[in-house]
Amino acid sequence: MLDLLSDATPDVKATPEDRQGHDTLTQVLLGLRLDGVEYGRCVMQSPWAIAYPAQREARFHFVASGSCWLRTPATEWVQLNPGDAVLLPRGSFHVLASAPDVPCVDIDSLSRIAVSENIYLVRGCGDTKVSNDSIDATPSNVMFCGAMRFNLDPLHPLLAMMPDVMRAGELARRDPTVPALLEAMEREVALDRIGACGVLARLADVLAASIIRAWVECGCSDSTGWIAAVHCPKIGKVIAAIHKDPERDWRVPELAQLMGASRSTFADAFTRTLGESPARYVAKVKIFQARRWIAQEGMRIAVAADRLGYDSEASFSRAFKRVIGHPPSAARAPRGV
Numbered sequence: 001m002l003d004l005l006s007d008a009t010p011d012v013k014a015t016p017e018d019r020q021g022h023d024t025l026t027q028v029l030l031g032l033r034l035d036g037v038e039y040g041r042c043v044m045q046s047p048w049a050i051a052y053p054a055q056r057e058a059r060f061h062f063v064a065s066g067s068c069w070l071r072t073p074a075t076e077w078v079q080l081n082p083g084d085a086v087l088l089p090r091g092s093f094h095v096l097a098s099a100p101d102v103p104c105v106d107i108d109s110l111s112r113i114a115v116s117e118n119i120y121l122v123r124g125c126g127d128t129k130v131s132n133d134s135i136d137a138t139p140s141n142v143m144f145c146g147a148m149r150f151n152l153d154p155l156h157p158l159l160a161m162m163p164d165v166m167r168a169g170e171l172a173r174r175d176p177t178v179p180a181l182l183e184a185m186e187r188e189v190a191l192d193r194i195g196a197c198g199v200l201a202r203l204a205d206v207l208a209a210s211i212i213r214a215w216v217e218c219g220c221s222d223s224t225g226w227i228a229a230v231h232c233p234k235i236g237k238v239i240a241a242i243h244k245d246p247e248r249d250w251r252v253p254e255l256a257q258l259m260g261a262s263r264s265t266f267a268d269a270f271t272r273t274l275g276e277s278p279a280r281y282v283a284k285v286k287i288f289q290a291r292r293w294i295a296q297e298g299m300r301i302a303v304a305a306d307r308l309g310y311d312s313e314a315s316f317s318r319a320f321k322r323v324i325g326h327p328p329s330a331a332r333a334p335r336g337v
Contacts, residue, residue, distance in 0.1 A: 034209050038211040039146040039201045040112070042122040046140040049097035049104035057147040060208050061096065062182075062200075064189035066141035071095045072164050083182050085168035087211050089150070092164045098140060119197045142189060142198075146204050156288060157226035158216075166211050175214035181207040229273045234259045240272070242282055246289040249309045250282045287323040290316070293330040301328045 009243045026148075037057050044066075052059055062085040066109050071077045072092055077100045080086065088094060095104050113121040138170075150159065172178040185203050216227070230236045238255050255278055256266035270278045286308045293299035293307075305316030 018322070029078055029319075034205055035149045035151070036118065036201055036205050037147040037149050038120070039144065039197065039204065040116050040120045040122040041115070041197055041200070042141070042143040042145055044098065044123075044141040044143070046098040047102045048141070049099075049102035050093060050096050050107050050110070051104040052093065052107050054093040055091040055147070057149045058092050058208070059091050059094070060146040060148055060204055061086050062144040062185055062204065062207075063141040064144060064186065066098075066140055069097045069100050070165070071097075071100070073163055078165075083186055085182060085185075085207060085211075087166045087168075087208050088164060089159060089162040089166065089212070090164065091147075094165075096143075102233060115197050121197075126170070138227055144185065144189065144200050144204065146201065148208055151292065161226065162212075162215065166215060168207065168211055171211055172216040177210050178214060180205070181210060185267070226274060229270075232273065233271060234261070235273055238266075238278075239281075242285050246285045250278075252278055283319060284323050287320050290320060290328065291324060291331050294328055298332075304328070 060322060061080075063080045063082055065082050067081050069077045069079055071088060072088075072094045074092075080096075098103060107122075110122050113123075115121055168178050168182060172182070181203055185200060185207070188199050188203065193269045199235070230239055238258050241258055242250055243254075252263050252267055255270075256263045259266045259269075261269070267278060270281070276284075282289055290304040290308060293304050294301065302313045308316070310316035310319070317327055324331070
């Protein structure tokens, strides 16, 4: 488990106002975590093309050697070169290929050899049948890929705002740690020392977190909405408090006091900035928390309802369905469905 801001450093050039807004954003992000679910060192022989089905977990790819191509349903083919890394935060469907015109196979059809817990060696070539000659031959591509889970609900505004594909190279100029991590991963792959896969897994976690942080700190290319609200010292302080303690019975007078404004002024400013009322936002955050409890911890629905202050399981279930679109019992569906 990795704290997305565990290695954050102070911005000594920021103004007091900027510093306050940055601190508020930090408070929100400090609660976010990144769990590595599975990693694979992929050794491929041309021609090859792999389809990665959509999943709840984020996908991460680091190109160690050889160029390849990436395509998503929303984008054209994009070439990735050695040292490039991409993060697909919502685990969207995508294809990686040695060339755009190669027919693809599903990632699950490739042979996998367990290296250690949750780390695999994946080999493939052409029609995915790997001969002894192809294993011994120099690979056309070596990649390190991973599946990662953020402790964010898929409907969380931060996750919903992220682009389908985030390229490390595009964010390197905004965060000096990104190129350093890319260089460290390149060295680890090139040296191929004992335990390299484990070290690469940890570096991948940190790099993915750095990509997210760089994207957030640059303003996420959005001057309105949730990020703008978080950057606002007054409203951001309210949002940080709600996310820090979702079980609390937040009411408008209390939130207005946090902002230092009258109830009407606060409610108007909050709704105008985020596009929804404080009560609705609080309800969504509570339901997001409940879905994590139920789906990941197996918490009973009645217990979740009680912890979040609902009068009854029935009223909680109605609120859950209104926000998520299905009853809380459906949150227990197997991960990935």
